[in-house]
Amino acid sequence: MNDEKVNIKSYRDIPIAAASLGKMSVNKTASWRNAEPYYEEKSAPCNLGCPAGTDVVKYLHLATQGKYEEGWKTILNTNPFPATCGRVCPHPCEVNCNRENLGGRLNIHMIERFLGDVNFDKKLEPEFLEDKKDKSIGVVGAGPAGLSCAYQMARRGYGVTVYEALSEPGGMMRVGIPDYRLPKEILTREIDFILDHGVKLKLNTRIGKEITFEDIRAEHDAVYVATGLHLSRNLGAEGQELEDVIPGIEVLRKIAFKDEISLGDEILVVGGGNTALDAARSVLRMGCKPRIVYRRSREEMPAIAEEIEDLIEEGIPIDFLTLPKRVYGNDNGKIVKVECVRMELGEPDDSGRRRPVEIEGSNFNVEADMVITAIGEQPDLSYLTSDVKAESWGVLVDGYGRTNLPDVFAGGDSATGDGTVTHAVGHGRQTALAIDAFLKGEDPPDCEVIEHSVEGRSMHQVEWEEINPVYFEPAERLKPKGLEIPHRVKNFEEVYSGFTEEEVLHETSRCMSCGNCPECDNCLVFCPDSAVTKNPDGGYTINYEFCKGCGICVAECPRSAISIKVL
């Protein structure tokens, strides 16, 4: 039998026993259709949630198959710090995870951490995306933003020099986040990989001191500034000038560099952000008795939620809705006590959080011999020339990190208010793409597309309602194991251990690959009209000559990688 129309011209063409002569494929049922399915990969919530723009769905899928090196390289494409971010990123990728409804969100950051760690010993050769170029950029600040930008530019063939004021690179990853959350050999290894790309690093070189900003502008075709927030805000209470009132970031930096530091016994830590928490947990580990005072309530605390839990678990008391009013010193200038006042929450302020107001007459004294201030940090932009537009909180930039000067770009904490390592990494990469475009005399690629690894998918975020849950079994989210409390508060050992391979595979197998076709064959199998075929090079094709538009393929796609339009 063939696919062609059968021509019966006379009764002689009719077989003696009535038998078919051709296939029904002559009958093009396309005309029956009033709706049309089409393959449309969509964005998973994790992909849209990652500030570094990492293709999360892709690396999870690779990890599911045990392809750990490929998974690692997928992350390296957008983020040179998988092992670091797997540890310290507050993982906004997990916030909208559709697994919420089937045993809990996926523990994505632990998988990222595993991919970073499991490839620890692999000496990966740098991969360059483009040929070497004779243009160069200067990067001010070796924090995550600066290093991310340097990495992306080096991969694109540019000469890159990073100028760093401190004696070691890493920014707040090195001098802010303590060892018990991020062991420094992990950070060093990931920075070394960036330097392997031919990035020149000039340490102990503060712009505005050792070299001027004009000098590096003259030396390079473009400059990226990402100098972070390294000035601590004053306590704003009487007695703040006393010797033992010390900024949290200074304490943390000294601990990180193993510099000499004299600590008190009972330490009052003021603030509710990461600096406050890390300072308190660090001094606890050095044998002191820290106590936190924070002027708002727990809900308003800007620190990462898990860190707050860990701190409370470690037994550090927090006085919420409490404000220090006055630090009392003795005749030798040594702190003896701090007078505090209780607060209550009033109307919302500019930040949308309710403004704390003092409760009159609620003053009380707290014993303390040291005060660590951690009520916010500011950028030190004194090195910039006055032609770069900036405010006290940071350099003014557009979505691409472009300043008012065409060859000057800025990002990270000193230009945006985002305040996480991963945001800094994302800014560094996005701005690198903008600098690349500037140096080539082109327009930069679409902001939204470079912000998230779109890779041919639509920006539509797959919602739970679009998942067909029958194809997924409920399974619990695994949590990492932490050191016993009595042990962990005595040293700077990393608190949480990584997942075992088995745990990783449990988690990855829970991933539903929202919006992304892993070729499960459901559309192929369930089409009543044999109108779906599998492509030899991956994916499927709908034969629109025959599709009747029933929409079964759309309904049975477990993860919304097919859409339908009404005609």
Add this chain to the structure above:
Amino acid sequence: MSPQIPGQITYDIPQQEIMSSGHLACPGCGASLCMRIALKIFGPRTVLCVPACCWAVIDGPFPYSAAGVPVVHCAFETAAITATGVRHGLDIRGIKDCTVVAWAGDGGTFDIGFGALSATVERNENIAYVCYDNEAYMNTGIQRSSATPIGAWTSTTPGEHPKEEPKKNLVEIMAAHRIPYVATATVAFMDDLTRKLKRIRDMEGTRLLHIFSPCPPGHKSLESDSIKISRLAVETKVFPLYEIENGLKYTLNHKPKGIPVQEYTRLQGRFKHLTEEDLKQMQQRVDYEWDVLDKRISLFA
């Protein structure tokens, strides 16, 4: 259904399409999908004996055919005996490598072809019989059959007088014949369906597969819901998946979740006239029938 991990869903179904596109089934027709899958499993050396029913039309008009294998169109009541005749004819000619399949609707099986089927099973003729059950005479305009469930609307049991009699239990009747193999299946449980199709392809003697088959125009359901409805039929215990060997050995193939029957009926306009009270009674009936089956299964495991 086995847990499905992204990228690791595996269907054991041949890629080759035997049934062609362009057939005349309505969009979303369960009967066309189960034929497509059945032919992939049966293979090209298959003869279909199709009596009057939707499938007699779906296959296409002379001189065309969609099945991709020989189809013997036969009279409404004769699917089983036509298949018997074809089998004997092939046997006489020494052709053993062909699967002969009677493929009939519920009307042709539960009602008009019932006598012929009973006689065929009684003689244990060497044929496979597939009844795709869309629970009414769909081809002629949705008239009730003895497979129509109680309470359902059809054109002969209108909403004011929905069907009063419960569905005939074909599987039990077949078991009472001590048929070598009888089983139920739906397209929503693909692995189960394909395993059973292989079983009826490879066995000797009469074997019957009863496939629940959603029909969007006849059930007044969405075309895209056919698989979902099939799945719910099983999970609500309305259509349990089980098999019986030699009329005595019962096996339950999927433990139903016991989802409320309403989840199943609400997707189908043929049940839309049912009141809360009607639905309560329907639930009780389903639970009762399930209990009976459950007892049989534990008694004759």
